[in-house]
Amino acid sequence: MNAATKSLFHTLRDTCADDWQRYVDHPFVAGMADGTLPEPAFRFYLEQDYLFLIHFARAYGLAAYKAETLEDIRGAAAGLSAIVDTEMALHVEFCAGWGLTEAEMAAVTEAPETMAYTRYVLEKGLQGDLLDLHVALAPCMLGYGEIGHALAHNPDTKIAGNPYVPWIEMYASKDYQDVAADERATLDRLMKERGGPGRMASLQKTFAEATRLEAAFWDMGLRAAD
Numbered sequence: 001m002n003a004a005t006k007s008l009f010h011t012l013r014d015t016c017a018d019d020w021q022r023y024v025d026h027p028f029v030a031g032m033a034d035g036t037l038p039e040p041a042f043r044f045y046l047e048q049d050y051l052f053l054i055h056f057a058r059a060y061g062l063a064a065y066k067a068e069t070l071e072d073i074r075g076a077a078a079g080l081s082a083i084v085d086t087e088m089a090l091h092v093e094f095c096a097g098w099g100l101t102e103a104e105m106a107a108v109t110e111a112p113e114t115m116a117y118t119r120y121v122l123e124k125g126l127q128g129d130l131l132d133l134h135v136a137l138a139p140c141m142l143g144y145g146e147i148g149h150a151l152a153h154n155p156d157t158k159i160a161g162n163p164y165v166p167w168i169e170m171y172a173s174k175d176y177q178d179v180a181a182d183e184r185a186t187l188d189r190l191m192k193e194r195g196g197p198g199r200m201a202s203l204q205k206t207f208a209e210a211t212r213l214e215a216a217f218w219d220m221g222l223r224a225a226d
Contacts, residue, residue, distance in 0.1 A: 008187045008195075008203075009142055012135065016208035023139065023211050024147050028218035033151050035162035039098075042164065044224035046095050048114045048217070050105040053091060055118035056140075057083040062125045063133055072130060075186070082179075094166065113220040117213040124206055131190040135203050138187060139211040145180030148172035 013020050031037025057080055064076035092102045125133030148171025151157050
């Protein structure tokens with residue numbers, strides 16, 4: 001992929017390569033791949049991810065407010081509906097298999113790492129425009145797609161008896177990979193409409209910080225098993 005055809009996502013990812021590798025190759029991820037991740041770590045992560053999804057939905061509400069075209073309003077509304085009506089239901093169903101009820105997850109205390117990441121995303125959207133918001137969201141949406149695809153296609157990933165295979169399959173699925181592809185295209189379109197060389201430094205900073213906050217989210221899960 002040359003510079004002329006490289007997507008905004010890949011450009012941003014390459015500018016914080018060390019942070020990105022720490023995120024996608026995190027020990028939490030490696031533990032899911034070989035099945036050695038302590039179950040308390042994953043259960044705590046699931047609880048906090050439920051709270052994260054609530055704020056993720058809020059971010060799409062903010063995207064609708066920040067939108068300047070009917071196309072972008074519709075896109076934000078579709079994203080909000082997908083989270084509230086579909087993804088949250090799937091998350092609750094998935095967590096039930098880990099002995100977690102929705103009422104229990106709604107009642108947990110929000111971890112500092114969850115608060116830091118979600119509020120950062122909302123702040124970038126509030127102070128910036130639609131492009132700033134999507135760049136802040138990109139490490140989550142596109143990072144999970146990259147992790148799921150990599151683990152599903154890695155011959156070293158343990159399949160038999162690995163309780164984390166359903167998580168891997170969820171993010172490696174065609175449905176999620178299509179969502180990730182759409183988000184990459186949205187980033188490129190917004191950059192074409194709203195961006196330019198003068199914005200790159202700010203976008204790179206936002207993307208790198210969001211990537212570090214994603215890695216901190218994994219750190220949070222591991223500490224729950226200590």
